[in-house]
Amino acid sequence: MSSAERVHLAITDRFGGASVAPYDSRNLGGAVGDDPGAVRQNREKTALEFGLDPSRVVYMRQVHSAETAYVTEPFGAEPPALDAMFTDRPGLGLCVLVADCVPVLLADAEAGLVGAAHSGRVGTALGVVPALVRAMAERGADPARMTALVGPSACGLCYEVSAELRDEVAAGLPETWSTTRQGTPALDVRAGVAAQLTAEGVTGVRHDGRCTIETPELYSYRRDRETGRFAGYVWLDD
Known part of the structure; x- marks a missing residue:
């Protein structure tokens, strides 16, 4: 098996x-008001369908920050406040939950490192994705070798905001300006x-x-308000 074949990304x-x-019906979010038993069933079913051990999937307590962590095992019942994480442990699934924010999945197959980020408006402005790229690079990843999957999100033709908020975000990241x-x-x-990925040297972006x-x-969330969460998963095979 080649190093690239070890990497799996899924939405x-x-x-x-x-x-x-x-x-x-496949809500994976545990903090949106859904029945906890149904969420547990959905998470277990999804992990098994991907060939993952349900007890080896890592979930974050996402808070729209730029906090990033290296992880080696699931956090358990009380995940820390994070919006990005990465690992080099085979069989450990990293899960990012979204419902309009951008799920970003990263991998350097040669270095054996994969990562996931939750990049909404606030997290993007704070630089959660660059923080993840840099943290992975500190452990041996090379941005030039990285592949990135930028997942589904609210598009620039639909994500309406005030003119003041648009100006505020675009002042730091002009590419976000839209109508x-x-x-x-x-x-x-x-x-x-x-x-941001381009600025960090990541060219393999899908x-x-x-x-x-x-x-x-x-x-x-913007369309329905009371709703669930879908997810991006990334993991390494043994």
Whole structure:
């Protein structure tokens, strides 16, 4: 098996789980008001479908920060406040939960390192993705070798914000400046993340360009408010 074949990246959708409306049906978010038993079933089923041990999947307590951690095992019942993590441990699945924010999955197959980041508007402005790239580089990853998957998120034509907020975010990251189809101020967080990856030297960037607000098979907080979370997973085979 080549080093690249050891790396797996996946994006889930909202179908095939145990949750009922408004979380129907594969909600993986444990802090959105869904039945904990249904969430547990959904997480276990998803891990098994990916060939992962459900007890070896790491979840963060995402707080829209730039906090990043190297992980070697799941956190248990009380995950720390983090928005990015990475590992070199085979069989350890890293999970990032989203419903409009950008899930970013990173890998340097040669170094045997994979990472995941939750990059919403606040986290992107704070630089959570550059923080993850740099933290992985400190443990031997090379940004020039990295591959990145930028997952589904609210697109720049749908993510309406105030003019003041657009100006504030774009002052630090001009690529986020956008306008909706109706001509109102908006943010393109995906474009901001892509620019950050480029600035860090990551050239192997792929996109799942679906807009969460426009895609019924994905959860969207902006569209539905009370809803679930889909996920990005990344892991290394043995």
